[in-house]
Amino acid sequence: MTKSSIVLAVASVTAAGLLGYAIYFDYKRRNDVEFRKKLRKDKKRAEKSAAESRESLAASVSSNELSPEQLREALELVKNEPPPPGAAEKENYFMSQVAMGEQLATRGPEFHLPAALAFYRALRVYPSPLELIAIYDKTVPPPIFKIVMELTNLDVRHPLRPLHKNGIRSQILAPRRLARFECEHARAICSHLYPQRTFIYSRFVLPRSYTLPWFLIHHCMSPLYGVIECLSYAEDLILAYFDYFPPKSMGVAIVTQDSSPQGSRKVLVASKGYQPGDLIYKEQPVATVLDNDLRNQGTYCTHCLRHIEKGMAIPSSPSEPFPSVWCSKDCQLKSRTQYHSLLFTLDPPLPPDVPTPPVSPQELEERRKAQSLFAEYLAKNGNAAPLLAAKFIARQVQNETSKLMASAPSTEIDYPTAEGGDYGLTDHLERLRFLEIVPSAEEMRLLTDVLQHALPGLEQFVTDERHAVLLGKMAYNAFGVCYGGGRDDKPETDKRPEDVEKTRTPYGTAKQIGCGLYVVSAYLAHSCAPNARPSFSNGTAELHLIANKPIKKGDEISVAYVDVTQHEGESAVDARTRRRKEIARGWRFACKCSKCIAESEAAETPTEGDVPETQKDESKVDSVLTNFEEKEGKI
Numbered sequence: 107m108t109k110s111s112i113v114l115a116v117a118s119v120t121a122a123g124l125l126g127y128a129i130y131f132d133y134k135r136r137n138d139v140e141f142r143k144k145l146r147k148d149k150k151r152a153e154k155s156a157a158e159s160r161e162s163l164a165a166s167v168s169s170n171e172l173s174p175e176q177l178r179e180a181l182e183l184v185k186n187e188p189p190p191p192g193a194a195e196k197e198n199y200f201m202s203q204v205a206m207g208e209q210l211a212t213r214g215p216e217f218h219l220p221a222a223l224a225f226y227r228a229l230r231v232y233p234s235p236l237e238l239i240a241i242y243d244k245t246v247p248p249p250i251f252k253i254v255m256e257l258t259n260l261d262v263r264h265p266l267r268p269l270h271k272n273g274i275r276s277q278i279l280a281p282r283r284l285a286r287f288e289c290e291h292a293r294a295i296c297s298h299l300y301p302q303r304t305f306i307y308s309r310f311v312l313p314r315s316y317t318l319p320w321f322l323i324h325h326c327m328s329p330l331y332g333v334i335e336c337l338s339y340a341e342d343l344i345l346a347y348f349d350y351f352p353p354k355s356m357g358v359a360i361v362t363q364d365s366s367p368q369g370s371r372k373v374l375v376a377s378k379g380y381q382p383g384d385l386i387y388k389e390q391p392v393a394t395v396l397d398n399d400l401r402n403q404g405t406y407c408t409h410c411l412r413h414i415e416k417g418m419a420i421p422s423s424p425s426e427p428f429p430s431v432w433c434s435k436d437c438q439l440k441s442r443t444q445y446h447s448l449l450f451t452l453d454p455p456l457p458p459d460v461p462t463p464p465v466s467p468q469e470l471e472e473r474r475k476a477q478s479l480f481a482e483y484l485a486k487n488g489n490a491a492p493l494l495a496a497k498f499i500a501r502q503v504q505n506e507t508s509k510l511m512a513s514a515p516s517t518e519i520d521y522p523t524a525e526g527g528d529y530g531l532t533d534h535l536e537r538l539r540f541l542e543i544v545p546s547a548e549e550m551r552l553l554t555d556v557l558q559h560a561l562p563g564l565e566q567f568v569t570d571e572r573h574a575v576l577l578g579k580m581a582y583n584a585f586g587v588c589y590g591g592g593r594d595d596k597p598e599t600d601k602r603p604e605d606v607e608k609t610r611t612p613y614g615t616a617k618q619i620g621c622g623l624y625v626v627s628a629y630l631a632h633s634c635a636p637n638a639r640p641s642f643s644n645g646t647a648e649l650h651l652i653a654n655k656p657i658k659k660g661d662e663i664s665v666a667y668v669d670v671t672q673h674e675g676e677s678a679v680d681a682r683t684r685r686r687k688e689i690a691r692g693w694r695f696a697c698k699c700s701k702c703i704a705e706s707e708a709a710e711t712p713t714e715g716d717v718p719e720t721q722k723d724e725s726k727v728d729s730v731l732t733n734f735e736e737k738e739g740k741i
């Protein structure tokens with residue numbers, strides 16, 4: 107173990123978008139002479155105090171023999187030390203304690219306790235204790251890590267307070283930014299300490315701000331206690347999501363409809379009345395993808411999907427593996443900051459002042475190769491979902507980075523987001539329905555290679571299961587983008603109809619030039635006689651939802667996911683069969699809209715080839731979230 111292995115580990119674990127504090131420490135340590143001087147001074151002081159604790163705590167006792175009393179005594183010693191007063195002092199203290207823990211750890215079993223105490227002191231001031239515990243687990247020798255965990259458990263003095271519906275939010279954490287990450291250790295510890303609580307799988311929500319140590323030290327004196335408080339906050343957040351989203355200004359709300367013929371589901375309802383032709387809302391996508399055959403042509407903007415006049419396009423560099431063109435500098439910049447740089451260029455994915463180890467020419471070459479292979483796969487596969495999913499991940503990374511690093515390019519959140527409550531892209535995605543998809547192992551490997559070569563560690567966030575669900579959400583929710591009557595030149599496909607990728611569009615996927623993921627419109631139900639329609643009348647991927655019929659306040663808003671018109675030469679029965687089949691293939695439910703119900707009641711015999719009314723709805727929602735909400739009696 108090298109002297110700075112934990113600090114480096116902190117930097118690499120946080121690379122997946124949970125950046126900030128630890129990297130800042132490392133940066134200061136490397137670049138600031140005064141900081142280093144102070145560090146040395148603090149280190150000496152800390153060494154002295156460790157020596158004292160060693161003496162008073164029978165340093166010769168090996169870790170295996172430590173009794174709870176000895177641990178308690180050791181803990182009291184640490185707790186009686188005055189906490190470093192300011193942010194800078196805490197930084198220094200953290201660094202010196204980690205360095206000391208690492209030194210002591212190499213000196214044999216009799217130094218296990220002092221080493222653990224040093225690591226524990228660092229943990230007490232670290233802004234994201236669970237993250238540090240996960241790093242300790244990987245870097246600190248197991249017997250020492252065990253003592254650190256025992257100290258942590260002993261340090262939890264307060265019982266878990268009941269869930270405060272508003273108290274915690276306003277009292278302690280309200281304006282702070284949150285970041286999510288997974289930590290098995292945290293779950294294990296929390297479940298052990300509070301077996302009566304339901305922990306939301308292994309995901310934890312922690313405040314990511316300089317004020318967290320403050321909160322920990324001044325409010326409860328324990329990192330874990332803070333974590334538990336934050337978990338309560340997380341539960342609040344989960345339940346309150348639809349109070350904040352969508353923003354009121356959009357004129358719609360999302361409600362749970364229990365008694366619809368389709369069973370319990372979330373639907374979009376009007377918050378006020380609309381007349382035919384009224385604009386209900388405008389929505390920007392989180393990510394867009396051009397149709398495969400248009401990607402190489404330079405005639406549509408890769409970002410906003412606008413048509414580009416000949417000679418007016420701004421092209422990507424020929425050395426980049428994914429050919430892109432933009433209609434404006436603005437789109438080029440947005441595309442690069444949101445996803446393009448990370449996925450398809452060799453640019454550093456983090457802001458320039460984040461100290462990252464120098465990248466060797468060989469590593470750059472590997473990154474380029476990973477991107478080329480992924481781009482080749484995307485072109486060969488032709489579907490939009492894999493690229494939408496990759497862009498979504500890249501955008502998440504970018505959002506988290508810019509939240510935490512002042513120097514990161516600022517991201518304009520142009521898609522609708524929650525009005526309050528600190529929700530991010532993950533929150534918007536996790537409630538959406540998805541199709542069960544089995545992605546190819548090759549696709550998953552190619553994507554993770556791209557991520558890993560951009561930011562080592564990032565690939566860990568894309569497990570097989572999460573990748574499948576992410577793809578399923580893209581495939582289920584994407585809307586086709588079609589304007590000016592749509593295109594007529596889409597190449598014929600030799601895929602079976604059931605294998606052709608579907609997007610929601612009443613104009614027919616053959617007409618679309620691309621598609622996008624829209625976090626509010628994703629809640630629009632399908633109807634064969636819809637009361638609204640998506641329109642892209644400004645010639646970009648901005649979705650305008652337009653009323654087709656009079657809509658009253660509280661009415662459910664629906665659009666047609668497929669072309670529901672009766673084509674020339676097509677009988678009404680054939681039109682019904684076609685649209686219901688397309689719905690069943692694309693979204694895996696049998697349409698039970700008012701039109702279908704009326705038609706089926708009128709029909710004397712079921713039509714051959716029609717989708718049976720009894721077909722099971724196979725579209726899925728995240729069961730973890732639903733279970734949680736159900737338990738809380740919200741559904």
Ligand SMILES: C[S@+](CC[C@H](N)C(=O)[O-])C[C@H]1O[C@@H](n2cnc3c(N)ncnc32)[C@H](O)[C@@H]1O
Nearest residue numbers: 368371372538539629630631632697698699725
């Ligand atoms: C509007 S919801 C999607 C919103 C939300 N993500 C959810 O999970 O409830 C879409 C789902 O509602 C049901 N649905 C929508 N339109 C329907 C229709 N016309 N007939 C039957 N079921 C429908 C299907 O289960 C479909 O998967």
